[in-house]
Amino acid sequence: MHETNSDTGTNAPATSTITDKNKVDGFALVKKIKAWGHELGFAEIGIASTDVSAASQKLLLWLESGYHGEMDYMAKHANLRTTPALLVPGTLSVISARLNYWQEFKSKQVLADPEHAYISHYALGRDYHKTMRKRLQKLAERIESDVATSNPGLQLSYRVFSDSAPVLEVEFARQSGIAWRGKHSLSLTRKGSWHFLGEIYLSLPLPADKPIDDYCGTCQRCIDACPTKAIVAPYNVDARLCISYLTIELPGSVPVELRPLIGNRIYGCDDCQLCCPWNRFAQLGDTAFAARQGLENTTLAELFAWTEQDFESRLAGSPIRRIGHERWLRNIAVALGNTPSSPNATAALETRRHHPSALVREHVSWALSNIC
Numbered sequence: 001m002h003e004t005n006s007d008t009g010t011n012a013p014a015t016s017t018i019t020d021k022n023k024v025d026g027f028a029l030v031k032k033i034k035a036w037g038h039e040l041g042f043a044e045i046g047i048a049s050t051d052v053s054a055a056s057q058k059l060l061l062w063l064e065s066g067y068h069g070e071m072d073y074m075a076k077h078a079n080l081r082t083t084p085a086l087l088v089p090g091t092l093s094v095i096s097a098r099l100n101y102w103q104e105f106k107s108k109q110v111l112a113d114p115e116h117a118y119i120s121h122y123a124l125g126r127d128y129h130k131t132m133r134k135r136l137q138k139l140a141e142r143i144e145s146d147v148a149t150s151n152p153g154l155q156l157s158y159r160v161f162s163d164s165a166p167v168l169e170v171e172f173a174r175q176s177g178i179a180w181r182g183k184h185s186l187s188l189t190r191k192g193s194w195h196f197l198g199e200i201y202l203s204l205p206l207p208a209d210k211p212i213d214d215y216c217g218t219c220q221r222c223i224d225a226c227p228t229k230a231i232v233a234p235y236n237v238d239a240r241l242c243i244s245y246l247t248i249e250l251p252g253s254v255p256v257e258l259r260p261l262i263g264n265r266i267y268g269c270d271d272c273q274l275c276c277p278w279n280r281f282a283q284l285g286d287t288a289f290a291a292r293q294g295l296e297n298t299t300l301a302e303l304f305a306w307t308e309q310d311f312e313s314r315l316a317g318s319p320i321r322r323i324g325h326e327r328w329l330r331n332i333a334v335a336l337g338n339t340p341s342s343p344n345a346t347a348a349l350e351t352r353r354h355h356p357s358a359l360v361r362e363h364v365s366w367a368l369s370n371i372c
Contacts, residue, residue, distance in 0.1 A: 023151045026206045029143070033206075036142050037097060040135045041286055043195060046176025046209045048094040055171035056082035062236070069240040071249055077166035087166060088159045090203040096169075096176040097139070098187075099132060100285035101125070102194035105296050107274055111264065114339040117300045117332065119320070120244065120268025121194065124296055125289035127319045132162035132198040140200050147204070162198035169197045177209040183234040184222040184272035190215060192282035193273050215278070222272035227261045231272065243269035247331045248323055253362060259334050260370075264300065266331040267320055292318065300339070301348040304332045329360045337367025345371055 030047055037045035059081065068074040080087040084094065101122055110116050122128065140158045147156055161167050170187045173179040179197070182188035187197055189212075216234075223231045230241035239245040243265050246254050254262070273279055293314050306314065308325040315321040320328070329352060339345045349371075352364045 023154055024147060024204060026204075029146065029204075030206055032146065033095065033139070033143060036139055040139055041099065042097045042135070042139075043100045043191075043283075044098045044178040044189075046096045046173070046178040047206045048096055048172045048175035049208045050084045050091055050094060052082060052084070052168050052171050052175075055168050059168070065238075067232075067236070067238045067240065069245060069249070070251065071239065071245075073166075080166040081168050084167075084201060088157070088201040090157050091201040093202045093204055093206040093208070094172045094176070095139075095200040095202060095206075096172040096178055097132075097136060097198045097200075098173065098178045098189070099128075099135070099196045099198065100191075100194060100283055101128065101196055101289040102192065102282045102285040103290050104284070105291065107270060110297065111271075114264050114335075115299050115301070115342075115344070116264060117295075117298055117303050117335065118263070118265045119295050120265075121270050121273075122196070122289070123267055123319050124291040126292070126317055127321075128196045128289065129162055129164055129319065130317075131286075131288050132196055133160050133164065136160035136162065136198045136200055140202075143200075143202070157203040159201045160198065161201070162196060167199055169199060172199055173197050175208065175211050177212045180212050180214045180216075181235055182222065182276070183216050183220060184226075184231055184276075185235055185237045186273070188216070188276070188278060190278055190281060192279035193276060194279065194282050194285060219277065221275045221277070225271045225275040227263065227269070227271055228258055243271075247327075251327070253359065254330070254334055256366065259366065260338060262334055263338055264335045266300070266303070266328075266335050267323070300332055300335050301344050304329065304336065304348045304352070326357050326359060329355065329357070330363045333360065333363035333367045337363075337370040339371060341371045 034045045059078065063075050063078060084091045105121060107121065110118050137160050140160055144156060147154060170181050173187045174181055179187035179189045182193060186193050220234065223234065228241040228243060230237050232238045243262055246258060246262065247265065247267050311325040311328055333349065336345045336349055349364050349368050352360055355361050355364065
């Protein structure tokens with residue numbers, strides 16, 4: 001489970017809605033859009049309709065089950081997710097984009113070393129929200145320019161997203177043929193799942209691509225590999241059990257019974273992707289997502305020693321920064337509590353025993369009692 005942004009966005013569509021949709025050669029434009037997308041570094045571009053009725057019903061059932069935990073915005077903005085034209089009036093088509101982020105990283109070795117911090121692969125480099133939106137904006141502007149040149153006076157509106165508004169991203173990826181929904185609920189292709197998704201809502205009726213088939217078959221390695229058994233059924237994740245939710249979205253105390261299962265994972269979890277057979281075919285991603293600040297191979301004690309100023313400065317431009325220093329310390333305290341008893345772990349925890357935050361103190365106290 002990647003992080004889900006609650007922002008509904010404040011930017012208005014770029015221009016007024018389109019006035020004469022029959023003048024545009026949709027098939028020719030789609031061909032150009034895909035070529036421009038590849039020039040911008042996207043792995044794949046697809047076109048989807050705005051009908052998400054099938055996925056909408058599943059979303060509502062997921063919310064009724066309470067699987068969203070404390071992500072109240074998921075329920076609050078459900079109608080915007082299920083009706084694209086409510087989010088951006090005039091939307092007639094959705095452009096779905098996929099950008100690879102895989103980098104060579106000894107994930108399994110780090111997971112096996114309890115004194116080192118494991119950070120989800122997607123968060124090791126630059127903040128994907130900004131990178132994706134900048135590129136999508138460039139693509140949208142190119143579309144706008146092309147339409148204006150070929151059809152003077154014809155205007156269109158658009159808005160770009162990447163996990164930055166209530167959008168059913170995986171459903172649009174599926175409909176547009178650039179990915180299917182894996183049993184871990186993430187988007188998946190025959191080149192793996194190490195990618196980001198982004199969308200352009202467009203007030204232009206473009207011909208939609210055909211949905212991609214589901215190639216998970218009978219495999220359920222992701223279900224078996226989940227440390228907390230958060231994948232409660234194929235394609236269905238209980239976020240309340242998911243380590244990504246617990247270390248990123250949950251604002252308060254991590255449930256005591258789940259703390260030992262978190263291991264040394266301090267921001268997110270990749271277990272369901274690391275075991276996926278399709279990720280054997282993953283291709284190197286954009287260099288913008290290369291690890292920064294040595295985060296791919298740093299000890300828990302080193303990171304626990306960061307001051308709030310260290311946290312803010314070293315993680316500038318990183319998606320990790322959004323959780324704040326308090327939750328950063330909370331997460332590392334849990335991980336330190338899962339290490340074998342050692343003087344280094346105990347000494348590190350003792351430095352935060354009297355931290356001003358009650359949240360941090362509670363997790364430090366648990367960790368000390370767990371390893372001593």
